[in-house]
Amino acid sequence: MTLSRLTWLLLLIVCVPVWQPLAAQQPQAQTTRLNVVIEGVEGELAANVRSYLELLQYNGKPAPASFRLRFLARRGDNSIAQALEPFGYYHSKVSHSIDTNDQQITVRYEIEPGPLTTIASIDLDLTGAAQQDPTFKRLRGQLPINEGQPLRHSNYERSKSMLRSLAAERGYYDASFNKQEVNVELGDKTASIVLHFDSGQRYKFGDISICCNHLDSDFLARYFHFEKGEEFHTRDLLDLQVALASTDYFESVEVAPLWSQAEQQSVPISVRVTANERDYYQIGPGYGTDTGARLTLGFDRRWVNDRGHKLSSIVRLSEVQNTGFVDYIIPGKNPSRDQYSITGEILDRTYEDIDSTLYRTSLRDSRHYDSWQRTYQLAYQREDYQFGSAPKQGSGFFVPSAEFSLVSSELDNDNRNLIDNGYRVSARIQAASDAVLSDTSFVSLTLSGKTVYSLTQKWRFLARAEVGAISAGDFSQLPPSLRFFAGGDHSVRGYAYQQLGPENAEGVVTGGRYLAITSAEFDYLVAPQWRVAIFSDFGNTGMEWSMPLKKTIGIGARWLSPIGPVRLDVAQAIDEPDKPWRLHLTIGPDL
Structure with missing residues (x-):
């Protein structure tokens, strides 16, 4: 090693310990x-x-x-x-x-941003079979592009999507754009839109194949609202899917067009179903402030035979009332909307010094019309009852009845069991004649309604009302099941179940000839799954329309559970401030 290299090496060894602490002490550059x-x-x-x-x-x-x-x-x-x-x-x-x-x-x-470019002209040319389709003619006026309005490319793309979607929905499987463009004239700040859409021919329903069906083919065909050779529409397939899936006959349902097998503008339809468990058992404890602790036992046979008949039975035991019923259900001509049923039931109730045992059998015809539902019923009932220490009575009545309901609702997007806006209106009339298996003649009419209205994203207003009247040859012959009572979770909160009504000499509530109930409630969303409420209820039953209405106020909490709102309310009777606040617990939809 030369002297110069040795010198440099020594200098390096000496200086390194000095560099390192000096470097460590230098402040770091700030990040910009x-x-x-x-x-x-x-x-x-x-x-x-x-x-x-x-x-x-x-x-x-x-x-x-x-x-x-x-x-x-x-x-x-x-x-x-x-x-x-x-x-x-x-x-x-x-x-x-x-x-x-x-x-x-x-x-x-x-x-x-500068000035907006406006649409100067729209060249929308529709060719093919859709040219004569009234639905496409209506669509022309619904497209979000119009001459004179500002040009927005999102509206242009949405217009194309609307044309494609309608074509797919109505069976124009070969539809396509021959020309689609937007031409912008920068000089005069205008644009022209060109859309040439060829729908081709509309397909028809072809052969319909059903796989793995355990029911009679003729019975299942009653769920179909289209036939081979009719013009294709996706809505018909969706309606069929929903109808079959809601029957409980099947565990799974798949309805699909087989486009890969389509020939000569005809598309085959495949329906594949998997049978559900035939028997269904249920057992469950529960509690309601009207009924107290309860136990429910149930058995359903989802299909009794290959014609789709059903059997449903329940035994419900509670502190207030024991109930048992058997319901035999027969699908109607349009089984997704119509059904007939034969019902037998027994109700045994001991509550507030009223003892009652009711035996009833009935024939029922129920039909749905979109938002409407109507039910006709013929029933014969036998009831043994006693008010307090009064002698026990028995009565028999043959009671035809009719009930009509109209329901409309908008469901919450995040919770399908919660209603944002909606209403229910119902009317029920029942009657009997002493000339036909009845102890006395009577006519009873009940009208009820309920509404839910969203004031803001968090505030809702709920209101309900119910009125009823009975005209009877001898009112004293009517059993408790045919009279009006008020009070309880779904009536006038703050009072016990059926606590309100005319009383006999012993102070036992015996039920009234007239009924009037109303309620107003506001609730507020305090958390994603929780609401709080304030409410006031009014109501009573009596022998005259001039009966005094009982008034209550209360507050409550609502848990928006997956099975529907769970309501916990406490209410106080304004007319009787010495009464304690009463607790009410209910579960179920707002309407």
């Missing part, structure tokens, strides 16, 4: 962060600008090298201009500035 500011646009324009602007990936983070920062800032001018074009702004002006200090670099974009 980037701040991007966008001015001149807001709302959806600003949102689209941000989605185009590449520089935003560094916003609030350490700034890139200066040369890259300047490159991205300049490129942002063009990106912003492109982001404004889908909204019809083709004459925008964009500029930027860069301000630097020790801790932050600010890139500021100033945007002038």
